Amino acid sequence: MALENADIENIALLARLQVSSSETNDYANSISSILCLIDQMQQVSTDGVEPLSNPHDATQRLRKDEITCDNQREAFMALAPAAEDGLYLVPKVLD
Amino acid sequence: MTNKTLVQISKDLTAGKYSSRELTQDIIADIKARDSIYNSFISISEELALKQADAADARINAGSAELLTGIPFAHKDLFCTQGHATTAASKMLANFVPPYESTVGQRLLSAGAVCVGKTNMDEFAMGSSNENSYFGAVKNPWDLTAVPGGSSGGSAAAVAAGLVPAATGTDTGGSIRQPASFCNLTGIKPTYGRVSRFGIIAYASSLDQAGPMCKTAADAALMLNAMAGFDPQDSTSVQQEAPDFTADLNQPLQGLKVGLPKEFFGPGLNPQVAQCIMTAVQQIEALGAQIIDISLPNLELSIPAYYVIAPSEASSNLSRFDGVRFGYRCDQPNDLMDLYCRTRAEGFGTEVKRRIMVGTYALSEGYYDAYYVKAQRIRRLIKDDFTRALSQVDVIMGPVAPTPAFDLGSNTKDPVAMYLEDIYTLSANMAGIPAMSTPAGFVNGRPVGLHIMGNYFAEAKLLNIAHQYQQVTDWHLQTPPSNGIPVSNQTKGAE
Numbered sequence: 070m071a072l073e074n075a076d077i078e079n080i081a082l083l084a085r086l087q088v089s090s091s092e093t094n095d096y097a098n099s100i101s102s103i104l105c106l107i108d109q110m111q112q113v114s115t116d117g118v119e120p121l122s123n124p125h126d127a128t129q130r131l132r133k134d135e136i137t138c139d140n141q142r143e144a145f146m147a148l149a150p151a152a153e154d155g156l157y158l159v160p161k162v163l164d
Numbered sequence: 165m166t167n168k169t170l171v172q173i174s175k176d177l178t179a180g181k182y183s184s185r186e187l188t189q190d191i192i193a194d195i196k197a198r199d200s201i202y203n204s205f206i207s208i209s210e211e212l213a214l215k216q217a218d219a220a221d222a223r224i225n226a227g228s229a230e231l232l233t234g235i236p237f238a239h240k241d242l243f244c245t246q247g248h249a250t251t252a253a254s255k256m257l258a259n260f261v262p263p264y265e266s267t268v269g270q271r272l273l274s275a276g277a278v279c280v281g282k283t284n285m286d287e288f289a290m291g292s293s294n295e296n297s298y299f300g301a302v303k304n305p306w307d308l309t310a311v312p313g314g315s316s317g318g319s320a321a322a323v324a325a326g327l328v329p330a331a332t333g334t335d336t337g338g339s340i341r342q343p344a345s346f347c348n349l350t351g352i353k354p355t356y357g358r359v360s361r362f363g364i365i366a367y368a369s370s371l372d373q374a375g376p377m378c379k380t381a382a383d384a385a386l387m388l389n390a391m392a393g394f395d396p397q398d399s400t401s402v403q404q405e406a407p408d409f410t411a412d413l414n415q416p417l418q419g420l421k422v423g424l425p426k427e428f429f430g431p432g433l434n435p436q437v438a439q440c441i442m443t444a445v446q447q448i449e450a451l452g453a454q455i456i457d458i459s460l461p462n463l464e465l466s467i468p469a470y471y472v473i474a475p476s477e478a479s480s481n482l483s484r485f486d487g488v489r490f491g492y493r494c495d496q497p498n499d500l501m502d503l504y505c506r507t508r509a510e511g512f513g514t515e516v517k518r519r520i521m522v523g524t525y526a527l528s529e530g531y532y533d534a535y536y537v538k539a540q541r542i543r544r545l546i547k548d549d550f551t552r553a554l555s556q557v558d559v560i561m562g563p564v565a566p567t568p569a570f571d572l573g574s575n576t577k578d579p580v581a582m583y584l585e586d587i588y589t590l591s592a593n594m595a596g597i598p599a600m601s602t603p604a605g606f607v608n609g610r611p612v613g614l615h616i617m618g619n620y621f622a623e624a625k626l627l628n629i630a631h632q633y634q635q636v637t638d639w640h641l642q643t644p645p646s647n648g649i650p651v652s653n654q655t656k657g658a659e
Binding site: 108122 | 479
């Protein structure tokens with residue numbers, strides 16, 4: 070399946086990636102060739118085959134709802150590119 | 165000193181031939197002196213390493229040392245190291261210092277091992293050549309014009325060059341085994357869930373497994389003993405006690421049933437690599453094994469299915485990099501959308517962005533069933549192939565990669581050509597079974613690895629076979645030419 074430049078722009082927006090107009094064409098070509106490879110999957114019938122999401126067919130293990138470690142708010146906030154008074158700073162969202 | 169095995173170093177430390185501090189200092193000096201040739205390290209953690217070495221020396225002197233106590237190793241830069249930069253070889257995390265240690269790292273530290281630094285890799289573990297690193301490509305110590313393989317290429321090059329005796333790696337689609345094959349090392353990808361993923365930066369969570377990269381099978385068993393085991397902090401960790409992986413190393417191979425899948429020996433396989441593998445298989449037969457032809461009919465589908473599942477999981481995992489909570493942030497964002505889009509565009513490299521977009525597309529409305537669910541159905545066909553095969557045979561053997569290490573720059577323009585290199589390794593990750601590479605010869609001075617795959621939780625069996633093979637061969641003892649130029653163009657191992 071071949072993607073157009075407009076498809077790449079849409080996918081990039083969904084993926085929250087800015088793609089410059091000079092890169093769009095390259096991505097359209099390389100991702101189209103990857104999708105062409107991926108389309109080999111359609112050659113085989115998988116009717117009645119259950120999807121496998123975990124190699125052991127395991128389901129999510131739950132734990133007791135109890136506190137297992139201390140609050141490390143300061144250690145984690147210290148990693149932020151911009152933070153103040155215990156808040157992450159981002160550009161203004163509401164006017 | 166670093167061409168010694170872990171087993172030898174452990175004996176030397178116990179005998180007091182040198183201290184862990186002396187060894188650690190020597191190793192760090194050697195990395196500083198020689199790694200400009202290979203670019204296998206992203207950072208050296210000298211201060212932390214010397215503290216760990218001093219603590220190890222105290223344990224050794226107090227008589228409470230374990231086998232790994234005082235032994236220096238390197239972490240692939242995907243393992244979070246508390247207080248030391250962890251970059252995933254990405255601009256996105258170039259200045260990230262984790263506030264916690266990965267479970268694997270914590271286990272190795274508890275055993276007294278000394279982490280000397282973090283190794284180069286393909287960005288976020290996406291690649292098969294180590295050419296997708298923000299910190300530059302890594303060179304193969306066996307031939308400086310060749311790639312070391314990927315994504316754990318820095319770990320492989322560092323151990324092969326004798327800079328460290330062992331390193332950690334991760335394997336999502338072959339990222340331990342293929343670089344081990346390309347650099348003449350013993351590397352094992354354990355069963356999915358055997359080793360905790362906690363604190364390892366996620367690429368494709370249903371496929372990722374960590375494992376050791378060493379010189380010998382005995383060393384890999386020793387490392388895996390420290391790394392493996394149930395971890396409540398990883399929800400996919402298997403609730404099963406890990407055995408002593410060194411216990412069965414000396415078992416004879418009499419009666420072992422080895423399956424050779426015909427799909428591993430098709431037209432895409434380099435004939436000289438095929439010859440190395442067949443010679444190795446004959447040697448294993450001579451040790452008492454029985455060779456049986458088998459088939460894994462859906463092998464070829466592992467490539468398209470993997471390149472849907474892995475990018476889909478990656479697109480989800482990498483959505484956390486938003487320029488808000490940690491990592492890189494673009495300058496002067498106009499608004500929140502601009503902050504997200506520009507941070508991610510500037511922070512990620514081309515291949516990472518490509519895989520995020522492929523995954524985003526595969527998971528998007530209208531395509532989810534045709535791509536993602538279809539790939540998961542094929543994943544079950546692949547698992548069923550292995551289940552069927554492994555009811556007939558104990559282990560499966562074949563090549564790790566269709567060729568020896570390829571030239572730097574030869575596949576960088578064409579991502580599909582690069583993906584096709586993964587044909588023999590992807591299926592073990594899809595099924596979740598353990599698989600390893602052990603040195604099996606050379607083609608034009610470039611190493612070739614024998615691929616050994618086994619049933620779930622059969623790591624000890626794989627290590628036993630590799631160890632027995634290493635008792636009758638000396639490929640694993642070969643060391644690369646000090647100048648990185650192959651000594652000869654003779655084909656060894658294929659006579």
